[in-house]
Amino acid sequence: MAEVRRPLRIAALVSGRGSNLQAIIDAIAGGRLSAEIGVVISNVASAAALQRAESQGIPTQVVRNRDFPDREAFDAELTRCIDAHEADLVVLAGFMRLLTPGFVQRFSGRLVNIHPSLLPAFPGLRPHERALEAGVRIHGATVHFVNEETDGGPIIAQAAIPVLADDTPETLAVRVLAQEHRLYPMALQWISEGRLRLENGRVLVNGAESPPLPMIWPG
Template structure:
């Protein structure tokens, strides 16, 4: 069973999607530790409700970013974490952290990267006037939302869309592709070669999700 560490900053809806997938037997993994940089994050209440071990590591309590990241890594390693999932974690991790978990840190981002990286991706999409947006699960590297892509879901923009309405439709797919990506890791099917990520035996070339969802 794959041991997960989850980093959060806010409401934790993607954390809840992982919890649900595990409790429903769709994800062969356990959440060993949830860490937040925000003591007020609602995600921590979700942890309390489901009996998950959790903690707070605040950036302001450390003199340098490196010290902050080292504390995160130490706590995750103490729990034997094998895959780190960023589920709404609002900080950019440096190579100092990533070296502890090479190719084993993943993130969910609400755009079809490399389009609309960084904050307010949904607002960027609406303002730019694109006809399609979506969400991406990717390997985290030292870029901002630019790591190798594991899976993407396409969501059309409607003429009447606002940032909020688009965000809600994208979120529905976030809650499906992130748990699916974690399950692929749990099954040992994710093969990373440079920027190319292949999920072995997955079906490619489908819409709206590529590669095709299997359990979600």
């Protein structure tokens, strides 16, 4: 009898409202993502993302960074929680803490993030405001493997939208977020299907650098 492979098990790290977490939950429920969320971990006890998970019966855990003497001790507890739930993949979904090099190395190739810009442009904070200040005509979101550089690491997929003449940082954020909700579950499904591999610092999807989707979507 052929071995039955269990679904990709995700540990999601969150700090805020969890809209990308909800997009992942919805994609799993809708059959668009072959995965299960083993645990949702937050450093903020009041994070709305925890309520989203609990309403779906997903285990949650609070690991408050202020309860630990340093970043290394905090990340060690995160690691313990992730391992206790036998996670295959660690998904950052609005997790507002810098991770230590040791944590990143521990989960190398199994740690992914989504950032609201077309990396490597505008890493870090205020990406929408900075994009408008720079006068770019195209903006968007990026799913990437995490490395020790802030919002660095090999790019898995990107979604781009045109910047409109009357855009503000707030309107741009709303339009980019809608694309994040489409992009993140799709990229996670590629990982679930084993369609990705790293080669010379680049992510290949089905052996090709160009992922099979249009890059610019209506925004």
